[in-house]
Amino acid sequence: DVKVTQSSRYLVKRTGEKVFLECVQDMDHENMFWYRQDPGLGLRLIYFSYDVKMKEKGDIPEGYSVSREKKERFSLILESASTNQTSMYLCARRASYEQYFGPGTRLTVT
Amino acid sequence: LAKTTQPISMDSYEGQEVNITCSHNNIATNDYITWYQQFPSQGPRFIIQGYKTKVTNEVASLFIPADRKSSTLSLPRVSLSDTAVYYCLVGEAGNQFYFGTGTSLTVIP
Numbered sequence: 001d002v003k004v005t006q007s008s009r010y011l012v013k014r015t016g017e018k019v020f021l022e023c024v025q026d027m028d029h030e031n032m033f034w035y036r037q038d039p040g041l042g043l044r045l046i047y048f049s050y051d052v053k054m055k056e057k058g059d060i061p062e063g064y065s066v067s068r069e070k071k072e073r074f075s076l077i078l079e080s081a082s083t084n085q086t087s088m089y090l091c092a093r094r095a096s097y098e099q100y101f102g103p104g105t106r107l108t109v110t
Numbered sequence: 111l112a113k114t115t116q117p118i119s120m121d122s123y124e125g126q127e128v129n130i131t132c133s134h135n136n137i138a139t140n141d142y143i144t145w146y147q148q149f150p151s152q153g154p155r156f157i158i159q160g161y162k163t164k165v166t167n168e169v170a171s172l173f174i175p176a177d178r179k180s181s182t183l184s185l186p187r188v189s190l191s192d193t194a195v196y197y198c199l200v201g202e203a204g205n206q207f208y209f210g211t212g213t214s215l216t217v218i219p
Binding site: 098 | 201
């Protein structure tokens, strides 16, 4: 059974805090993704990575950065959290055409 | 990056066949068509994928006409547990995909 785990299901942070969202996969796949999902806007791609230390911007990278030091771990970083970053964050890894998603982290920034 | 157009929402009664059509006029030669299903508070999960003609698995069928500018996901005899959001994606294996807003299917008892 494929596993993509995210460090927290629910997270509450204050405006201006630095936030780390961790994602770990249990397979040796190169491609990993971070999305955010908001009502009426669907899933939007923030960043993705094709391999260790490689990263590419998605559709909405502003306000975010990522880190991929090991193949199994892909971290999303909010340098200074803002209220408009309150959202559901989904991590995924991909094998060929099929993406496997984690359970998501619902982040609230107050 | 090829984008897709789907209906925003659909309703269906239990036991009926549901067809969700997706438009992808700018599909490229190397693009495949992939459908995902998402339940509330979960990440999307893969349902089916195809390149042309028809593909069937234990969950759904995917119909793709010769020009490949559209595709139809067919769910046979839906049940309440099929209530979910369905996403149509097109792209190559090595590229990122555009999920969009998907189609919210509500199955009515």
